Amino acid sequence: MAITPRRHKRRKLKAEINVVPYIDVMLVLLIIFMVTAPLLNLGVDIQLPQSAAKSIDNNQEPVLVSVDDQGNLYLTLGAAKREPVSEQELQTKVAAFVRQNPKVSVLIGGDKRVDYGRIYQAMVLLQQAGVPHVGLMSQPTDQSSSGKSAAHGRS
Incomplete structure (x- = not known):
C-alpha cells in the first residue's frame, strides 16, 4: 500500500494583536498603584501646641515654615507643596518670595516636642x-x- 503525501492546507496568517496579556498587566499595575498610593506619606507629622487664639483671615496664602520633632525645617511658599529646606535655602527662598509679595503673612509651626x-x-x-x-x-x-x-504672637 502506497502512502500518498497529504496536502496541508495553508492557513492564512492573522495580523491581529492579542491584547489580553496587555490588559492583564495593566490591571495588575492598577491594583498595585491603588494599594500603594495611600501608603505614601507625603506630609510631615507636626503636633502643634493648642491655644485659644483666633484664626487670621487673609486672602493670600501665607508662607509656612514648619519645624518637625527632629528639628528639620520645611517650607511652603503660597500654594506650592511643602519641601524640606536647609537654613540657607530657607533664607534665600523666603527673602525672594517676600520681595515679590511684601504683604504676605509668614507663619512658623513648630512641633510641640x-x-x-x-x-x-x-x-x-x-x-x-x-x-x-x-x-x-x-x-x-x-x-x-x-x-x-x-496664628498669634506676631513679632
Missing part, C-alpha cells in the same frame, strides 16, 4: 531674610470648632 530654641532659630533666619512680622501657628483648643490652625 521640638526644642523652643530651634523655633527661635527659624525666627532669626526669617528676620535675616527681611521678614518684618512672623506669626506662630497653633492648634485650636476645641478641635470640633475649626480645623484650621490659629
